Amino acid sequence: MHYQLYYWPTIQGRGEYVRLTLEEAGCGYTDVARSGNGTGAMMKLMAVGKGTPPFAPPFLKAGKRVIGQTANILLYLGSRHGLAPKAEAGKLWLHQLQLTISDLVQEVHDTHHPLGSSLYYEEQKAAAKKRSDEFWKERVPKYLGYFEELLAANGGIYVTGRRLTYVDLSLFQIVEGLRYAFPKRMKAFESEIPGLVGLHDRVAARPNIKAYLASDRRIAFNEDGIFRRYKALDG
Amino acid sequence: MHYQLYYWPTIQGRGEYVRLTLEEAGCGYTDVARSGNGTGAMMKLMAVGKGTPPFAPPFLKAGKRVIGQTANILLYLGSRHGLAPKAEAGKLWLHQLQLTISDLVQEVHDTHHPLGSSLYYEEQKAAAKKRSDEFWKERVPKYLGYFEELLAANGGIYVTGRRLTYVDLSLFQIVEGLRYAFPKRMKAFESEIPGLVGLHDRVAARPNIKAYLASDRRIAFNEDGIFRRYKALDG
Structure with a gap:
Protein backbone atom coordinates (compact mmCIF):
# COMPACT_ATOMS: atom_id res chain seq x y z
CA MET A 1 0.00 0.00 0.00
CA SER A 79 -0.65 -2.46 14.09
CA ARG A 80 -0.39 -2.81 10.29
CA HIS A 81 3.30 -1.96 10.30
CA GLY A 82 4.67 -3.50 13.48
CA LEU A 83 4.61 -0.33 15.56
CA ALA A 84 1.69 -1.30 17.81
CA PRO A 85 0.24 -4.49 19.30
CA LYS A 86 -2.35 -6.30 17.20
CA ALA A 87 -4.61 -7.36 20.10
CA GLU A 88 -7.30 -4.90 21.16
CA ALA A 89 -6.18 -4.28 24.74
CA GLY A 90 -2.61 -3.34 23.81
CA LYS A 91 -3.77 -1.38 20.82
CA LEU A 92 -6.15 0.80 22.86
CA TRP A 93 -3.58 1.29 25.62
CA LEU A 94 -1.05 2.58 23.12
CA HIS A 95 -3.69 4.79 21.52
CA GLN A 96 -4.55 6.17 24.95
CA LEU A 97 -0.92 7.19 25.42
CA GLN A 98 -0.91 8.85 22.01
CA LEU A 99 -4.07 10.78 22.90
CA THR A 100 -2.29 12.03 26.01
CA ILE A 101 0.55 13.20 23.76
CA SER A 102 -2.04 14.94 21.53
CA ASP A 103 -3.25 16.85 24.58
CA LEU A 104 0.30 17.87 25.38
CA VAL A 105 0.85 19.02 21.78
CA GLN A 106 -2.26 21.20 22.02
CA GLU A 107 -0.90 22.74 25.20
CA VAL A 108 2.43 23.43 23.49
CA HIS A 109 0.51 25.25 20.77
CA ASP A 110 -1.34 27.29 23.38
CA THR A 111 1.92 28.55 24.89
CA HIS A 112 2.27 30.90 21.91
CA HIS A 113 -1.42 31.23 21.04
CA PRO A 114 -3.34 31.35 24.33
CA LEU A 115 -5.90 33.87 23.03
CA GLY A 116 -6.68 32.01 19.83
CA SER A 117 -5.04 30.69 16.70
CA SER A 118 -6.57 33.33 14.43
CA LEU A 119 -4.57 36.09 16.14
CA TYR A 120 -0.85 36.65 15.57
CA TYR A 121 1.63 35.81 18.29
CA GLU A 122 2.57 39.49 18.38
CA GLU A 123 -1.01 40.29 19.44
CA GLN A 124 -0.83 38.00 22.46
CA LYS A 125 2.76 38.15 23.71
CA ALA A 126 1.97 39.01 27.32
CA ALA A 127 -0.62 36.25 27.60
CA ALA A 128 1.78 33.84 25.89
CA LYS A 129 4.43 34.58 28.49
CA LYS A 130 2.02 33.80 31.33
CA ARG A 131 0.79 30.65 29.68
CA SER A 132 4.37 29.51 29.00
CA ASP A 133 5.31 30.04 32.65
CA GLU A 134 2.32 27.95 33.76
CA PHE A 135 3.12 25.32 31.15
CA TRP A 136 6.65 24.83 32.45
CA LYS A 137 5.69 25.05 36.10
CA GLU A 138 2.69 22.72 36.06
CA ARG A 139 2.18 20.90 32.80
CA VAL A 140 5.60 19.80 31.54
CA PRO A 141 6.49 18.14 34.87
CA LYS A 142 3.10 16.42 34.92
CA TYR A 143 3.14 15.13 31.34
CA LEU A 144 6.82 14.25 31.04
CA GLY A 145 6.91 12.92 34.60
CA TYR A 146 4.11 10.53 33.68
CA PHE A 147 5.96 9.18 30.64
CA GLU A 148 9.26 9.04 32.53
CA GLU A 149 7.64 6.90 35.23
CA LEU A 150 5.90 4.66 32.70
CA LEU A 151 9.16 4.13 30.88
CA ALA A 152 10.94 3.17 34.11
CA ALA A 153 8.10 0.84 35.15
CA ASN A 154 8.36 -0.97 31.81
CA GLY A 155 12.11 -1.56 31.80
CA GLY A 156 13.53 1.73 30.53
CA ILE A 157 14.03 0.88 26.85
CA TYR A 158 10.80 1.95 25.16
CA VAL A 159 7.69 3.22 26.86
CA THR A 160 5.72 -0.02 26.67
CA GLY A 161 8.67 -2.40 26.89
CA ARG A 162 11.41 -3.69 24.60
CA ARG A 163 9.56 -3.08 21.36
CA LEU A 164 9.44 0.30 19.70
CA THR A 165 5.97 1.75 19.07
CA TYR A 166 4.67 4.89 17.43
CA VAL A 167 4.35 6.44 20.90
CA ASP A 168 8.14 6.29 21.28
CA LEU A 169 8.51 8.09 17.96
CA SER A 170 6.12 10.76 19.22
CA LEU A 171 8.02 11.13 22.48
CA PHE A 172 11.21 11.60 20.47
CA GLN A 173 9.47 14.45 18.66
CA ILE A 174 8.29 16.00 21.95
CA VAL A 175 11.86 16.07 23.28
CA GLU A 176 13.17 17.48 19.98
CA GLY A 177 10.41 20.08 19.89
CA LEU A 178 10.81 21.27 23.46
CA ARG A 179 14.57 21.55 22.92
CA TYR A 180 13.94 23.70 19.86
CA ALA A 181 11.21 25.91 21.29
CA PHE A 182 12.48 26.36 24.83
CA PRO A 183 16.24 25.66 24.79
CA LYS A 184 16.97 27.26 28.17
CA ARG A 185 14.00 25.85 30.04
CA MET A 186 14.44 22.40 28.53
CA LYS A 187 18.16 22.31 29.32
CA ALA A 188 17.36 23.02 32.96
CA PHE A 189 14.61 20.40 32.99
CA GLU A 190 16.32 17.46 31.28
CA SER A 191 17.92 16.11 34.45
CA GLU A 192 14.36 15.27 35.59
CA ILE A 193 13.79 12.98 32.60
CA PRO A 194 16.94 10.93 31.98
CA GLY A 195 14.87 8.01 30.73
CA LEU A 196 13.10 10.03 28.06
CA VAL A 197 16.38 11.59 26.96
CA GLY A 198 17.77 8.08 26.50
CA LEU A 199 14.66 7.02 24.60
CA HIS A 200 15.04 10.08 22.39
CA ASP A 201 18.62 9.07 21.56
CA ARG A 202 17.63 5.46 20.82
CA VAL A 203 14.94 6.62 18.42
CA ALA A 204 17.29 9.12 16.73
CA ALA A 205 19.84 6.34 16.14
CA ARG A 206 17.46 3.97 14.39
CA PRO A 207 18.57 3.63 10.77
CA ASN A 208 15.31 4.71 9.14
CA ILE A 209 14.83 7.66 11.48
CA LYS A 210 18.46 8.70 11.15
CA ALA A 211 18.17 8.67 7.37
CA TYR A 212 14.90 10.58 7.52
CA LEU A 213 16.25 13.28 9.82
CA ALA A 214 19.22 13.81 7.50
CA SER A 215 17.00 14.04 4.41
CA ASP A 216 15.14 17.01 2.99
CA ARG A 217 11.90 15.19 3.77
CA ARG A 218 12.39 16.41 7.35
CA ILE A 219 11.24 20.02 7.42
CA ALA A 220 13.23 22.21 9.83
CA PHE A 221 11.50 23.58 12.91
CA ASN A 222 10.24 27.11 12.31
CA GLU A 223 7.93 29.75 13.76
CA ASP A 224 4.84 28.63 11.85
CA GLY A 225 4.68 25.19 13.48
CA ILE A 226 3.62 23.90 16.88
CA PHE A 227 7.05 24.24 18.49
CA ARG A 228 8.16 27.85 18.05
CA ARG A 229 11.26 29.48 19.41
CA TYR A 230 10.36 32.85 20.88
CA LYS A 231 13.05 34.12 23.21
CA ALA A 232 10.53 35.94 25.39
CA LEU A 233 8.80 32.66 26.26
CA ASP A 234 11.96 30.78 27.20
CA GLY A 235 12.26 31.66 30.87
CA MET B 1 -20.33 -6.61 32.09
CA SER B 79 -19.25 -1.11 18.90
CA ARG B 80 -19.88 -3.36 21.91
CA HIS B 81 -23.19 -1.67 22.67
CA GLY B 82 -24.68 -0.80 19.28
CA LEU B 83 -23.57 2.83 19.27
CA ALA B 84 -20.87 2.47 16.62
CA PRO B 85 -20.24 0.36 13.53
CA LYS B 86 -18.41 -2.92 14.07
CA ALA B 87 -16.31 -2.81 10.89
CA GLU B 88 -12.96 -1.02 11.13
CA ALA B 89 -13.56 1.72 8.57
CA GLY B 90 -16.81 2.93 10.13
CA LYS B 91 -15.41 2.57 13.62
CA LEU B 92 -12.37 4.74 12.89
CA TRP B 93 -14.46 7.33 11.05
CA LEU B 94 -16.74 7.69 14.05
CA HIS B 95 -13.75 7.87 16.37
CA GLN B 96 -12.26 10.58 14.17
CA LEU B 97 -15.43 12.64 14.64
CA GLN B 98 -15.26 12.12 18.39
CA LEU B 99 -11.63 13.28 18.44
CA THR B 100 -12.75 16.43 16.65
CA ILE B 101 -15.34 16.92 19.40
CA SER B 102 -12.57 16.40 21.99
CA ASP B 103 -10.64 19.23 20.37
CA LEU B 104 -13.71 21.44 20.56
CA VAL B 105 -14.21 20.57 24.24
CA GLN B 106 -10.62 21.58 24.96
CA GLU B 107 -11.25 24.91 23.24
CA VAL B 108 -14.39 25.43 25.32
CA HIS B 109 -12.28 24.89 28.43
CA ASP B 110 -9.74 27.42 27.18
CA THR B 111 -12.40 30.13 26.88
CA HIS B 112 -12.35 30.49 30.67
CA HIS B 113 -8.78 29.27 31.29
CA PRO B 114 -6.64 30.63 28.44
CA LEU B 115 -3.61 31.23 30.67
CA GLY B 116 -3.64 27.81 32.28
CA SER B 117 -5.83 25.52 34.33
CA SER B 118 -3.83 25.98 37.54
CA LEU B 119 -4.84 29.64 37.75
CA TYR B 120 -8.29 30.80 38.83
CA TYR B 121 -10.68 32.27 36.30
CA GLU B 122 -10.57 35.51 38.27
CA GLU B 123 -6.85 35.75 37.54
CA GLN B 124 -7.40 35.61 33.79
CA LYS B 125 -10.69 37.35 33.10
CA ALA B 126 -9.41 39.79 30.48
CA ALA B 127 -7.65 37.04 28.55
CA ALA B 128 -10.75 34.84 28.88
CA LYS B 129 -12.89 37.56 27.32
CA LYS B 130 -10.55 37.81 24.32
CA ARG B 131 -10.36 34.07 23.91
CA SER B 132 -14.17 33.77 24.14
CA ASP B 133 -14.62 36.42 21.46
CA GLU B 134 -12.23 34.57 19.16
CA PHE B 135 -13.93 31.26 19.98
CA TRP B 136 -17.33 32.53 18.91
CA LYS B 137 -16.04 34.42 15.91
CA GLU B 138 -13.79 31.72 14.45
CA ARG B 139 -14.09 28.39 16.13
CA VAL B 140 -17.77 27.76 16.88
CA PRO B 141 -18.81 28.48 13.26
CA LYS B 142 -16.01 26.23 12.01
CA TYR B 143 -16.70 23.25 14.30
CA LEU B 144 -20.48 23.39 14.38
CA GLY B 145 -20.64 24.29 10.71
CA TYR B 146 -18.67 21.13 9.94
CA PHE B 147 -21.05 18.91 11.90
CA GLU B 148 -24.10 20.71 10.52
CA GLU B 149 -22.93 20.05 6.96
CA LEU B 150 -22.06 16.42 7.73
CA LEU B 151 -25.49 15.89 9.23
CA ALA B 152 -27.19 17.37 6.15
CA ALA B 153 -25.01 15.31 3.79
CA ASN B 154 -26.02 12.13 5.61
CA GLY B 155 -29.78 12.67 5.63
CA GLY B 156 -30.34 14.97 8.58
CA ILE B 157 -31.34 12.45 11.24
CA TYR B 158 -28.10 11.52 12.97
CA VAL B 159 -24.64 12.60 11.99
CA THR B 160 -23.64 9.38 10.23
CA GLY B 161 -27.11 8.41 9.00
CA ARG B 162 -30.29 6.88 10.41
CA ARG B 163 -28.60 5.12 13.32
CA LEU B 164 -27.70 6.88 16.54
CA THR B 165 -24.04 6.75 17.58
CA TYR B 166 -22.07 8.02 20.55
CA VAL B 167 -21.05 11.03 18.45
CA ASP B 168 -24.70 12.14 18.36
CA LEU B 169 -24.84 11.88 22.14
CA SER B 170 -21.72 14.04 22.34
CA LEU B 171 -23.19 16.62 19.96
CA PHE B 172 -26.28 16.77 22.17
CA GLN B 173 -23.97 17.59 25.08
CA ILE B 174 -22.15 20.27 23.07
CA VAL B 175 -25.45 22.03 22.28
CA GLU B 176 -26.58 21.71 25.91
CA GLY B 177 -23.26 22.99 27.18
CA LEU B 178 -23.02 25.97 24.85
CA ARG B 179 -26.58 26.93 25.78
CA TYR B 180 -25.65 26.80 29.44
CA ALA B 181 -22.31 28.61 29.23
CA PHE B 182 -23.11 31.23 26.60
CA PRO B 183 -26.92 31.68 26.56
CA LYS B 184 -26.92 34.96 24.64
CA ARG B 185 -24.30 34.05 22.09
CA MET B 186 -25.78 30.61 21.52
CA LYS B 187 -29.30 31.96 21.11
CA ALA B 188 -28.05 34.28 18.37
CA PHE B 189 -26.11 31.46 16.72
CA GLU B 190 -28.68 28.66 16.70
CA SER B 191 -30.34 29.75 13.45
CA GLU B 192 -27.05 28.72 11.74
CA ILE B 193 -27.38 25.14 12.95
CA PRO B 194 -31.00 24.03 12.62
CA GLY B 195 -29.93 20.46 11.92
CA LEU B 196 -27.89 20.15 15.12
CA VAL B 197 -30.71 21.67 17.15
CA GLY B 198 -33.03 19.01 15.74
CA LEU B 199 -30.49 16.31 16.50
CA HIS B 200 -30.20 17.64 20.06
CA ASP B 201 -33.97 17.36 20.48
CA ARG B 202 -34.07 13.83 19.06
CA VAL B 203 -31.37 12.71 21.49
CA ALA B 204 -33.08 14.42 24.45
CA ALA B 205 -36.33 12.59 23.64
CA ARG B 206 -34.82 9.10 23.62
CA PRO B 207 -36.29 7.18 26.57
CA ASN B 208 -33.00 6.25 28.25
CA ILE B 209 -31.55 9.74 27.85
CA LYS B 210 -34.78 11.39 28.98
CA ALA B 211 -34.82 9.24 32.12
CA TYR B 212 -31.15 9.95 32.75
CA LEU B 213 -31.52 13.71 32.39
CA ALA B 214 -34.40 13.68 34.87
CA SER B 215 -32.46 11.58 37.40
CA ASP B 216 -29.98 12.67 40.03
CA ARG B 217 -27.31 10.77 38.13
CA ARG B 218 -27.17 13.82 35.84
CA ILE B 219 -25.09 16.41 37.64
CA ALA B 220 -26.20 20.00 36.98
CA PHE B 221 -23.90 22.30 35.01
CA ASN B 222 -21.78 24.43 37.30
CA GLU B 223 -18.73 26.69 37.32
CA ASP B 224 -16.25 23.92 38.09
CA GLY B 225 -16.88 22.02 34.84
CA ILE B 226 -15.94 22.55 31.21
CA PHE B 227 -19.01 24.63 30.33
CA ARG B 228 -19.13 27.57 32.74
CA ARG B 229 -21.54 30.44 32.73
CA TYR B 230 -19.64 33.67 33.24
CA LYS B 231 -21.70 36.67 32.18
CA ALA B 232 -18.60 38.61 31.16
CA LEU B 233 -17.76 36.02 28.51
CA ASP B 234 -21.21 35.89 26.96
CA GLY B 235 -20.96 38.64 24.36
Missing part, protein backbone atom coordinates in the same frame (compact mmCIF):
# COMPACT_ATOMS: atom_id res chain seq x y z
CA HIS A 2 1.37 3.38 -1.06
CA TYR A 3 -0.02 6.12 1.20
CA GLN A 4 -0.78 9.75 0.55
CA LEU A 5 -0.18 12.07 3.49
CA TYR A 6 -1.96 15.41 3.42
CA TYR A 7 -0.53 18.11 5.61
CA TRP A 8 0.69 21.69 5.43
CA PRO A 9 3.84 21.69 3.29
CA THR A 10 6.06 24.05 5.29
CA ILE A 11 5.82 22.82 8.87
CA GLN A 12 6.40 19.69 10.94
CA GLY A 13 3.29 20.34 13.02
CA ARG A 14 0.95 17.47 13.76
CA GLY A 15 1.87 15.83 10.49
CA GLU A 16 5.30 15.01 11.87
CA TYR A 17 3.99 12.23 14.12
CA VAL A 18 2.62 10.54 11.02
CA ARG A 19 5.77 11.15 8.98
CA LEU A 20 7.95 9.60 11.69
CA THR A 21 5.74 6.50 11.78
CA LEU A 22 5.69 6.11 7.99
CA GLU A 23 9.47 6.57 7.85
CA GLU A 24 10.31 4.15 10.65
CA ALA A 25 7.99 1.54 9.14
CA GLY A 26 9.56 2.01 5.72
CA CYS A 27 6.19 2.72 4.13
CA GLY A 28 5.97 4.18 0.67
CA TYR A 29 4.17 7.50 0.83
CA THR A 30 3.73 10.78 -0.96
CA ASP A 31 3.71 13.96 1.12
CA VAL A 32 1.09 15.37 -1.22
CA ALA A 33 1.12 19.07 -0.42
CA ARG A 34 4.94 19.09 -0.67
CA SER A 35 5.09 17.30 -3.98
CA GLY A 36 3.98 19.89 -6.50
CA ASN A 37 0.25 19.35 -6.17
CA GLY A 38 0.16 22.15 -3.65
CA THR A 39 -2.47 22.40 -0.98
CA GLY A 40 -5.35 22.52 -3.47
CA ALA A 41 -5.75 18.76 -3.52
CA MET A 42 -5.77 18.78 0.27
CA MET A 43 -8.52 21.37 0.48
CA LYS A 44 -10.60 19.45 -2.05
CA LEU A 45 -10.64 16.35 0.14
CA MET A 46 -11.81 18.41 3.10
CA ALA A 47 -14.99 19.56 1.35
CA VAL A 48 -18.03 18.06 3.02
CA GLY A 49 -20.24 16.07 0.69
CA LYS A 50 -20.33 12.34 0.37
CA GLY A 51 -17.72 10.33 2.19
CA THR A 52 -15.61 11.03 5.24
CA PRO A 53 -14.19 14.56 4.98
CA PRO A 54 -11.64 15.37 7.69
CA PHE A 55 -12.07 18.49 9.81
CA ALA A 56 -8.41 19.45 9.48
CA PRO A 57 -5.02 18.15 8.31
CA PRO A 58 -3.19 15.88 8.78
CA PHE A 59 -5.05 13.11 7.06
CA LEU A 60 -3.96 9.98 5.27
CA LYS A 61 -5.29 8.45 2.11
CA ALA A 62 -5.00 4.67 2.19
CA GLY A 63 -6.53 3.30 -1.00
CA LYS A 64 -10.04 4.73 -1.05
CA ARG A 65 -10.09 5.52 2.65
CA VAL A 66 -9.41 8.96 4.08
CA ILE A 67 -8.38 8.92 7.75
CA GLY A 68 -8.05 12.06 9.84
CA GLN A 69 -6.90 13.06 13.34
CA THR A 70 -3.24 12.35 14.07
CA ALA A 71 -3.77 9.76 16.80
CA ASN A 72 -6.41 8.00 14.71
CA ILE A 73 -4.01 7.76 11.76
CA LEU A 74 -1.39 6.20 14.04
CA LEU A 75 -4.01 3.80 15.41
CA TYR A 76 -4.67 2.73 11.82
CA LEU A 77 -1.01 2.47 10.79
CA GLY A 78 0.52 1.12 13.99
CA HIS B 2 -20.83 -4.10 34.91
CA TYR B 3 -18.58 -1.09 34.39
CA GLN B 4 -16.90 1.25 36.84
CA LEU B 5 -16.62 4.84 35.70
CA TYR B 6 -14.00 6.97 37.41
CA TYR B 7 -14.46 10.71 37.17
CA TRP B 8 -14.66 13.79 39.35
CA PRO B 9 -17.85 13.48 41.39
CA THR B 10 -19.18 17.04 41.18
CA ILE B 11 -18.99 17.95 37.50
CA GLN B 12 -20.23 16.74 34.13
CA GLY B 13 -16.91 17.55 32.48
CA ARG B 14 -15.39 15.03 30.11
CA GLY B 15 -16.99 12.19 32.04
CA GLU B 16 -20.39 13.22 30.71
CA TYR B 17 -19.70 11.87 27.21
CA VAL B 18 -19.08 8.47 28.79
CA ARG B 19 -22.11 8.71 31.09
CA LEU B 20 -24.40 9.53 28.16
CA THR B 21 -23.12 6.52 26.23
CA LEU B 22 -23.48 4.14 29.18
CA GLU B 23 -27.00 5.45 29.87
CA GLU B 24 -28.22 5.28 26.27
CA ALA B 25 -26.83 1.75 25.93
CA GLY B 26 -28.52 0.72 29.18
CA CYS B 27 -25.20 -0.51 30.62
CA GLY B 28 -24.89 -1.29 34.29
CA TYR B 29 -22.25 0.95 35.79
CA THR B 30 -21.07 2.48 39.03
CA ASP B 31 -20.01 6.12 39.02
CA VAL B 32 -17.31 5.27 41.52
CA ALA B 33 -16.26 8.64 42.86
CA ARG B 34 -19.94 9.56 43.40
CA SER B 35 -20.83 6.38 45.23
CA GLY B 36 -19.25 6.76 48.60
CA ASN B 37 -15.75 5.52 47.76
CA GLY B 38 -14.77 9.10 47.16
CA THR B 39 -11.97 10.02 44.84
CA GLY B 40 -9.39 7.99 46.74
CA ALA B 41 -10.02 4.85 44.72
CA MET B 42 -9.69 6.93 41.57
CA MET B 43 -6.34 8.34 42.55
CA LYS B 44 -5.07 4.90 43.46
CA LEU B 45 -5.70 3.60 39.94
CA MET B 46 -3.77 6.52 38.50
CA ALA B 47 -0.56 5.61 40.33
CA VAL B 48 2.10 4.51 37.87
CA GLY B 49 3.49 1.07 38.56
CA LYS B 50 2.55 -2.10 36.77
CA GLY B 51 -0.37 -2.01 34.39
CA THR B 52 -1.96 0.77 32.40
CA PRO B 53 -2.38 3.83 34.64
CA PRO B 54 -4.37 6.63 33.02
CA PHE B 55 -2.94 10.13 32.91
CA ALA B 56 -6.22 11.72 34.01
CA PRO B 57 -9.93 10.97 34.55
CA PRO B 58 -12.25 9.93 33.09
CA PHE B 59 -11.37 6.28 32.86
CA LEU B 60 -13.41 3.13 32.75
CA LYS B 61 -12.81 -0.17 34.45
CA ALA B 62 -14.11 -3.05 32.37
CA GLY B 63 -13.26 -6.26 34.17
CA LYS B 64 -9.52 -6.11 34.68
CA ARG B 65 -8.96 -3.50 32.01
CA VAL B 66 -8.57 0.18 32.75
CA ILE B 67 -9.26 2.42 29.75
CA GLY B 68 -8.57 6.15 29.73
CA GLN B 69 -9.09 9.14 27.45
CA THR B 70 -12.74 9.98 26.74
CA ALA B 71 -12.71 9.24 23.02
CA ASN B 72 -10.82 6.00 23.58
CA ILE B 73 -13.43 4.86 26.12
CA LEU B 74 -16.17 5.56 23.58
CA LEU B 75 -14.21 3.67 20.92
CA TYR B 76 -14.16 0.71 23.28
CA LEU B 77 -17.82 0.93 24.31
CA GLY B 78 -19.40 2.00 21.04
